[in-house]
Amino acid sequence: MIPSVSLEEIPVMHDVFTVADVLVSHAVENYGEDVDLIAYYGSQARGEARKDSDLDIFYTPAEGKNPPLGRTFLLDGVLYDFWAIRWETLEGFATGHLRGWSFAPALVREAKTLYVRSPAQASRLAELKQRSYDLEKKDSRPEMVNRSLKAFARVAHRLGMLRVACGDGEPADVRFAAWHLIEGVWECLALVNQVTFPSGFGGALSGNGTEALTDRPRKLREHISVLADSSDVNAVLRAADELLCDTRLVLRAPEDLLPAEGTVREAFGDAYPEMKDMIRKLLSACDKGDRVAAGLEAYHLQSDVTKILSQTRDRPSWGDFALYTEAASAYLKAGLPDLMMLSSGPLGRLADGARLFDERLRTWLRRHSADLCEFRTIDELKRSL
Numbered sequence: 001m002i003p004s005v006s007l008e009e010i011p012v013m014h015d016v017f018t019v020a021d022v023l024v025s026h027a028v029e030n031y032g033e034d035v036d037l038i039a040y041y042g043s044q045a046r047g048e049a050r051k052d053s054d055l056d057i058f059y060t061p062a063e064g065k066n067p068p069l070g071r072t073f074l075l076d077g078v079l080y081d082f083w084a085i086r087w088e089t090l091e092g093f094a095t096g097h098l099r100g101w102s103f104a105p106a107l108v109r110e111a112k113t114l115y116v117r118s119p120a121q122a123s124r125l126a127e128l129k130q131r132s133y134d135l136e137k138k139d140s141r142p143e144m145v146n147r148s149l150k151a152f153a154r155v156a157h158r159l160g161m162l163r164v165a166c167g168d169g170e171p172a173d174v175r176f177a178a179w180h181l182i183e184g185v186w187e188c189l190a191l192v193n194q195v196t197f198p199s200g201f202g203g204a205l206s207g208n209g210t211e212a213l214t215d216r217p218r219k220l221r222e223h224i225s226v227l228a229d230s231s232d233v234n235a236v237l238r239a240a241d242e243l244l245c246d247t248r249l250v251l252r253a254p255e256d257l258l259p260a261e262g263t264v265r266e267a268f269g270d271a272y273p274e275m276k277d278m279i280r281k282l283l284s285a286c287d288k289g290d291r292v293a294a295g296l297e298a299y300h301l302q303s304d305v306t307k308i309l310s311q312t313r314d315r316p317s318w319g320d321f322a323l324y325t326e327a328a329s330a331y332l333k334a335g336l337p338d339l340m341m342l343s344s345g346p347l348g349r350l351a352d353g354a355r356l357f358d359e360r361l362r363t364w365l366r367r368h369s370a371d372l373c374e375f376r377t378i379d380e381l382k383r384s385l
Helices: 016-034 087-095 105-110 119-134 138-168 171-193 200-206 220-229 233-257 264-268 272-288 291-310 329-333 347-367 378-384
Strands: 035-041 055-061 071-075 078-084 112-116
Touching (some): 016 055, 016 112, 035 105, 035 119, 087 105, 112 119, 138 233, 171 220, 171 233, 220 233, 272 291, 272 347, 291 347
Parallel strands (some): 055 078
Antiparallel strands (some): 035 112, 071 078
């Protein structure tokens, strides 16, 4: 380690690592026990730096410590970003749970240490790197597919915001929303392909990033080009709609890798009494002639049972990603009537459908040894307790 010197003593055009040594020396001499490690990442760590490339350098405080070392500055026009990243944040970057899977893991994977307080901290960093790489292995495929499905909900929201922006017609809003959508789609595809991009979004788009996405929409580059550049809002919306639908098809393909969550008995537990009460409310709304209330109860009842049943399938598909019919195969297989469709007809037919629903659900649950949690007497209740 070189002796500590002030920044004023650094000659212009020094190698960036001369500056790094100044920062490291200052940190170690003044806060050595408060700092677990100091490392750098980015183009300098990858060996891709140009003469004017910045130096991305971070320090990780020891548990419970907060040394005031962070600073960002320019020296001879070159950016130096020296910032604190706590262990829990490093973990979030390594797994992509913080700042996304597409690019954040590179920070941890590329990190090259300039100072480590002890072998324990070096080992901890190595374990985080390995944990990040493990997410690219076959064993992690179900987890990453599930994460991609959840991320899609944010993409759908961004499409909605793009539509609002296009409706208002403000160009800056349209461009912002379009890039927001592109970023969301890229994150979904990176997750489902289990790949991350060390050179960032710009490097991925200008290089061969799309080719690294083995499973991708057929016109990914073309759609991104329109969204990023076109001033025609109708063209932007068409590209956005196609990109969203094609991305969804890509995400659906590996969905069979997701495991079922349990048996019918485990999934339903003691849910039947609540279902029975919902049937009662539905029949009451039908008797009162309240179509809106009856339709609402039909929706609640059918969607709740469908959600529970979808957890017993080989391909559970529920939540913000699936369309209803994609999640309803177990519901239909159980022979349960489509109450939501019946709610648009005469209320008498809906009431008959609700009674048939109850009859078939009870029969189906008994056949699968699920507990109806019904008691005729207090003595029966006591025995069950």
